[in-house]
Structures are given as C-alpha cells and as structure tokens.
Amino acid sequence: MSLTACHICELGSSATDAQIVYRDGEWTIASPVPVPGWMMLFPDRHNDGAWDVDEKAALRLGPLLVALTGAVREATGAERVYSMYQGENALHFHFLVMPRGADVPQEWRGAGLVGRHAELVDADRSAVVLDKVRELLGARLGTL
Ligand SMILES: [Zn+2]
Numbered sequence: 001m002s003l004t005a006c007h008i009c010e011l012g013s014s015a016t017d018a019q020i021v022y023r024d025g026e027w028t029i030a031s032p033v034p035v036p037g038w039m040m041l042f043p044d045r046h047n048d049g050a051w052d053v054d055e056k057a058a059l060r061l062g063p064l065l066v067a068l069t070g071a072v073r074e075a076t077g078a079e080r081v082y083s084m085y086q087g088e089n090a091l092h093f094h095f096l097v098m099p100r101g102a103d104v105p106q107e108w109r110g111a112g113l114v115g116r117h118a119e120l121v122d123a124d125r126s127a128v129v130l131d132k133v134r135e136l137l138g139a140r141l142g143t144l
Contacts, residue, residue, distance in 0.1 A: 008042050018127070021134050022141075026057045026065055029137070031130055032096075034123040037076040039133070040047035041068055041083075050085065050093050053058035063141065065095060072099050076094050084114065103132035 011019075015030045021039060022029040032040045039062060043057050053061070069081040078099030085095050098113055108116050 002094075006046055006090065006092050008040070008090045009046050010096050011040065012042065012044060018130070021130060022064075022068075022137055024060070026060055029064070029068060031126065033117050033121065034126040035098075035117050035120040036125045036129040037072045037078065037081075037097075037099035037133070038117065039068060039097040040073060041097060042092060044124055047093050048091050049087050053093055064095075067137055067140035068097055069131075070140055071133045072097055072129075074130075074136050075132035076101065080109075082111075082113065082140060084111065090138050 003113065005077065011032055012028050015028075017033045019076065020028065023044075027043055028038055029041050031038065043053055043118055045057070046052060054076060061098075065083060069083060072078070073081045077101040078101045080100040082098045082100060083095045085093070086099070087093065096114065100109060100113060
C-alpha cells in the first residue's frame with residue numbers, strides 16, 4: 001500500500017495542531033472527527049497491522065492506551081470508553097477510542113457506535129474535550 005492511499009498516514013501528516021493531542025515521534029493521538037472524545041492512536045510509521053509494530057513502539061502502546069482511555073473517561077464523564085482496532089478499512093494499525101456516555105441509546109452501544117459518528121458531531125464540545133484530554137493525558141503519562 002502506498003502512503004498516499006493510507007488515510008491514517010494522511011491524518012498523521014495533515015492533522016492540524018488543534019487535532020493533535022499527543023505526538024512523541026513513535027505514536028500520535030489525534031482527533032479524526034469532531035465527535036467529543038473520539039480519538040485515534042496510531043504509530044507514525046506505516047504498517048500493515050499490530051504484528052508489524054516494532055518492539056520500542058510496542059512497549060509504549062500499553063501506557064499510552066491506558067492513559068488515553070483514562071483521560072477520555074475523565075474529560076467526558078463517560079460510563080465506558082471503547083478502544084477498537086479492526087484493521088479492515090485502514091491497514092495502518094490504529095485504535096479508535098470512543099467514549100460512551102449514559103445518554104447514548106441502548107441500541108447504539110457496542111461496536112455499532114462507530115457508525116453513529118455523524119449523529120454525534122459537536123465541534124464546539126469536541127474542542128473543549130480535546131483541551132481537557134491533552135491536560136489529563138500529560139498528567140497521566142507522568143505517572144506511568
Ligand atoms: Zn499508513
């Protein structure tokens with residue numbers, strides 16, 4: 001797959017400072033859509049799946065995912081925070097992190113929530129949540 005055909009590589013190279021939550025040279029956390037708390041965690045190096053992440057990046061993945069889901073939960077007050085990796089539509093290993101609040105209808109809960117993003121867009125609240133997640137993530141990573 002060429003890099004130009006990968007929408008995760010594209011997000012990594014075109015994301016604005018406002019979309020970037022974290023970047024350390026191995027991993028990036030960015031907001032792919034203006035849905036409050038929805039984040040994408042992905043390695044900066046293109047790969048074909050989880051099996052293709054190098055050891056250094058693999059060792060960093062656990063602390064990042066723990067800190068990110070905790071920061072998203074705290075910033076949004078969500079009951080649950082999903083982290084989803086499918087690797088079908090994007091062959092670049094990434095997690096989509098999605099908070100699920102108490103107000104989300106029962107029939108939207110679980111993996112089907114990803115298909116509801118258009119109905120959950122709230123750009124103003126998303127920007128506020130992004131700022132909170134940045135702050136909380138920094139504090140949480142300092143303890144991991
Ligand atoms: Zn890629």
